[in-house]
Amino acid sequence: MVELTEVSHGYGGQEVLTNLTIRFQENKITAIIGKSGSGKSTLLQLINGLLRPSKGQVSVFNQPLNYNQTTALRLRMGYMVQGTGLFPHLTIAQNIAIAGKVRDNSQPGARVNELMELVGLPSSYQPKYPYELSGGEQQRVGICRALYLNPPLLLMDEPMGALDPITRQDIQQEIVKLQHLAPRTMLLVTHDMREAKKLADFILVLDRGKVQQFDRASNVISEPATQAVRDLINASLDS
Structure with missing residues (x-):
């Protein structure tokens, strides 16, 4: 449903995302996690058509993104x-x-x-x-x-960041229930590895605009691929 092929993007001559090649699993929840400035929100904006990549191709609903028809595209995706x-x-x-x-x-x-x-x-x-x-x-x-x-595709950029812990837990439970009743492809940006572990089928870890690991959530937690992933897990789960 959503695929990026050798995608890069930058602002003011500084690259924010570098050579991303990713295919997100359809009807699964993927958590996108990383430090501030790692390119998480920029990635969602590229998928939504708000930004054009400086290099590479973004495909949504199995078709290259048509920037002349973004209104029709966005009717098929929710964006927070x-x-x-x-x-x-x-x-x-x-x-x-x-x-x-x-x-x-x-x-x-x-x-x-x-x-x-x-x-x-x-x-x-x-x-x-x-x-x-x-x-x-x-x-x-x-x-x-x-x-x-x-929508069959839901893009969520820190949707629970402003919620108190009890309300946050309630919304997390609602997301799990929604996904069980009507599976859809969800891309969830979060800074909370505990939230990613609870909600996501897959986890994508970004660091300085590059993919550090993209795997099933259980594998990312138990077998971090790089030191950057290990540091992020330790910082999130120990806090």
Whole structure:
């Protein structure tokens, strides 16, 4: 479904990702983990079509990415940015259903209700605005919006970073439940190896824009391929 072939990308002459060749497993959760500045968010933006690689090819849904048709592409993928990414002038219901304005949806209210119930938000929040919700509640709204069109591909950039530990655990459990009920390809950027271990089938470790290891989660944890991977595991699991 998602494949990168010899992909590189940089900013201002400095390379952020270098010669990445990766094929993500379909209908599995892959955690993308690494230090700050390792290129994790840039990788998601390349897959989403927000960025073009300076070298190499990105293929999504088994086709080379067409940068002239990114709107149609994004209707088939959910994308959660760091932070909430909610529109402050729209209500909670409008924020969740905004993708329905691009693709016709005859029952937006029913879908909003379903998703809010799924993540534990009361329906009474629908007419509220983002500023009236806590940070954790806003993050749940972001998850609802990403799932609104039931996309086969879900890109999540630190989706639980702002949540308190109890809410974070609840959302993790919801992700596991969602994946069990309706498997989809999920690429999850996280800084937490414990979270990656809990949620992911596969783990991709990046360091300074290069792949250090890409394997089943259990293999990465038990058999780290490089010192950079070992250091990351030790720092995450010992904290």
